[in-house]
Amino acid sequence: MRTSGVILQFFDRTAFPPPHHFRESAAQAEREELLAYMREDAQRQSQKTPPSRRFSAASEEVVSVLNNLFRGKCAFCESRAPLHAHLFRPSAEAEPLARSTFSHLYYVWLRTDWGNVYGACSACAGSAKRQFPVVDLQRGALPTIEQLEHFLNENYGLWRWPHQDKRILLDPCQDSSFYRHLSFNLDGGIQAFTVAGAQTISVFNLDRSSLLEARARCFEEYLELLKNELKRGIQPNGLDFPKLEFGGGWYLLLRRVLGIVGHRLEQRYKVKPDQIGGVIHKVWAMPLGRHALELAFDEVRGPVERATVGRPAAKGEVRRLISIEVTDFKTLEKLEVNIPPAISADESVGREAEAAALLVLGENAAGKSSILEAVALALSEEKTRQSINRSPESFILDPELMGGEGREKSDNASVKLRFMDGEELELVIGDRFVERGVMENLPPVFAYGAFRQYAPNSPLKTPKGHVTTLFRSEALLANPEAWMLELEDDQFAMVIRALQKIFLVEGDFDVVKKDIPNNRCLIVTRIGDGDGYHEVSTPLKAVSSGFRSVLAMVCDVLAGLLKLQKNTERKSFSEIEAVILIDEVEAHLHPRWKMQIMMALRRVLPKAMIIATTHDPLCLRGMHDQEVVVFNKTVRHAADFPGALPITVEAFMDLPNVENLTVEQLLTSDFFSMFSTDSPTVELHLAKLGDLLARQAESTSLTIAENLALDNLKNEIADALPLGSSEVQRLVQDAVFIYLKNRRGADADRLSKLKAKTRNAIIGALGGY
Template structure:
């Protein structure tokens, strides 16, 4: 790391653009809101984007094509030094989410950063004040907005605990490097900087070490040949700042050997080394000093803050002989990454599972919940382990005995695995540390007027016990500190659908209730309406109870000194029948809302409702089908098994009508249950008619109706073609429900081919 003079590069033109000015104006209006509303609402969405060619080009010139923090010559991105919102650790303030929204359009806050440093830093910006200092005044915001230049001209009052390459001119009192590439800290700022940007990551240390070794060999070679050394252009060299600090350490070792003290500026290092090399004893001292600095520095250092084990991210599930699931494997989709340039928010990894009743949808949720939870919580579900082992008689087999054991294997992103073996007891094998917290909910998610005196252990009981009630969220909300209450309301506001324009949630402590304040109308007609939580709909209560249970659990897991925003908290969220009790408009938004409020979570949910697929993306939906085994299956195989169908159309491109009639729901019509039943019988109708059986009037009408649809789609007069197409359609309808997914694809292909040949013969 080395000093960068930002005064050499004025703000690029995009910082004076209409988008930048519009964002400053929007933020100014937002910051003028009442303190209560300001604490409970997010800053305006981004209109100004950093990934513009002029900005990236200016950063490349300013930072000499290197990362501001690790100095790698890797692909660089424009990154805000002080995060745009919810800087961590979260401020002990109702306004924690606002730090540092006013610097989003400040050129002085935009740095060139490699993806590895950006990924390590996330939203971290440690400071020496729990409240991060006062928010900017209205006068400062107005002046910044009116100038429309893109430079914040007022001092930061947060007392940062990171080194800033654009403010700090010397790093010798903060960092030290060894010839092998290792880095150590002499100060708290240095230690925090190493930790936040992960400047001691193995691949970076190795790359630095290789570069240092190359510089050392070139330095010695050119000194021996009497050529002016070519390794002192620190601003341009990869790891130039670190190399400068390593040479300072070399000169310190030389001084000790020669009993001399060298005083020099960075631009004088070459002169000092050449002067020392000019004497035989100096040459020997340089060679010895270069050996001395292979290891760590001799003086006292400040250790980097200990890294807390990040929860492992769940990426796969494999269950064997668990309830109705004989052998089923799922791979979880990757999370959706944020892309501010196209207005895309980060979203949690999510899988939505569809299927008929008794197809094993709830079973997969139970399997994951049991594997991730602890022994004490498992015992609280009050069910014998044996009850989770597959019963062959329930899958159509009378002669097979119980397999005796079941297993649930979870795969994590880091390559580790956790297996829960189930027999007469539960046994965990593999990775049992740093597991993500798990929250699991059954289809019945309600709460009583009073929370139970002894709340259930863990957050999975309602998935296993449908009569269990969740804690009363209103009581919990009333007891929260102001800063946590504001944070929770900001999350709830994005999930709960509220009629009218949301204003605030007020706590009426005297009457032990919370009121949702909404605004209806505008101007003279404007009215504020107060709605007690006690009178909201059952769907509202269901979502409120579940979400508050999750948020309460996440808050309880966070050390006060290291509090994260909900957007940075990892968890696994399992929801059975996510659509339960919800209004259609809410069904279409619930998955997207949960994913955006908890983007670091992994969500697995089940549904019967196609509206819930709004909010899912391609390859994020699976269908569980109960399917007959092939005739050639082994004698000891179950005749019926649950099969996941994963090769499905892109759900983002389908209408609700198409969703219902696609393989997602295995329906052939959306007209009515009666029409669905008639269509399912069509294969039998055509067969019976061909065999000379007499059809009833209603059956004849159904058959005639479909024949008319087929005829309308075919060339006039092609009665033989019509008959062939009818036969293909009816055969397909009759067989599709009993086939597994691979067989269904074959049937589709055969049907298409048959129809094409019939049309070609016309």
């Protein structure tokens, strides 16, 4: 087996045929579906995503073979760590995206190719993601139908045709002369002599601090062992590079040492892996050689002196927002909310990836819009804040609005954002905006008010910053149709692929075509099967107003994300991180859209973070446990809170799991029973019942209609109970009545205790069953 370097060594795959897993039904089914997809016409291929993955290479059998093939070490960094089945060429949307309408298809046909599966540690695989740089962004021709048919019919799991791209990554199963590309230091450092070496360091993050430290420890240990053997006159034995952790790097380091010694002694030494130990032993045996080796060992502690190629500029990971804290901001005196994590894809159960999301509920003037404005201001640039044309002081809480007549305003408000890496950003708002804390690698922000419309005279571009409509209701979004018509073909196809989940909510669609002569886009739908189908074209402007409002907003986000990327560094929309803020997400939408809007948005941009507000319970569909928060205005009594404002807003998060609620339950759930304005009819009904019960307790006479309403409530309670004694029914009825009388105006803590007390009373009453 050849061994000669890094990435760190060459690995010969010929002795490791495809595991049986690559010939099983899941692999074959995926090849069949891909073949059918690739037989579609070019326009459909360009706008449709390929079939979902059925096959996963991460089986126990495959991982076991990978451990043998790569000798228990990561193929890219040589760490001894648990190996994962990593696809060297990504399964789809390889980055940077190719300049092609088919950029999403690279390299979907290699998902079931054993030759594309490498053993990688979690750090290298996590760093690489979908990156696979190639010369001039040219990834070559797609495979032919004949090649795909052969791959399917052979059912062996090995793609037998040469790759058409010109990779700029070192391949440990193809390349062997790694000394031409990479150099190592005794302190664990790594440098590149070529662009391929530099890209490899960048893609797999081979200069990460933890890896540098681990390499340095091993290199020092190996050097100490080597010196001990040389001093004892023993032929070096610790040079079994294939077995050693970081053995390829250690070999290149010793090769560098002999290069320095040879230069000093004017000698050329044999430096093949199986010869290098003997050469070092002979050099050490000579006084001059020993001295030269000692000097060389010291010299290689630092980087090589010859010209190197710098790795591409590292782009820090976009910081992930995890919590928001506001103080004295508009109606929010002191409030903190946490952002739940994103939903990861799980191919084994068919679950798609979904963006992190938080849905904010609450009555009018409870601060729902305020929390969105706070985040938008904190994440925006100063010039964007200025373009909003709002005085900073207008964002500071006015005590009179919270019952504090005559009290002075605070000098400032603050918005504090916390990120997953522990960093914080604080925006202090007084007579001006002052930023404190971390300022780099912040996520781009897009914010939208309840009025999200465009008109024929809409601007060609959205006002600067993509947040204006949240602060100014008269602002219009850019016309999405006009924007799409101006896109290059590859960008147009990319946008339509991202919009698939939005279009499908409106109804079936096949493709979207540009109708340049008529300055419009057409949604094309196929009716019928086989050769007898017909195409029906619908102008984009003819779709529902709700669909147009969603389209305008999503296209505004996509336009902003495209603008942020260089053509040479373009990523898929599904990989871009951003914060998206939407006020009254249900605005302009009919019920079907309301029930699907959050899910659709989350799947269009799965790496984004979406914070939205709503008055409509149907929008809870698409949310998961702990992803909903209720803002509730509560009254604070002076005796209990001396000096505090009489009214405050609390965030109520102890809510039932919305995933378990039916539509009927959503419409009558306690998420909305705390509201007083713009909430479901059930709230008014419950509020009236509470008032009637209070009046009845005070012996106030009730009208016939009011008595009938209470009788109906008693009947509803009786119908909900199992058959039993009237005493049980009375006890449950009393518990419900007490709850209805005391629930309104209760703060989050009191309401939680009240519900628990009521629940316990009902359980106690039913204990006899």
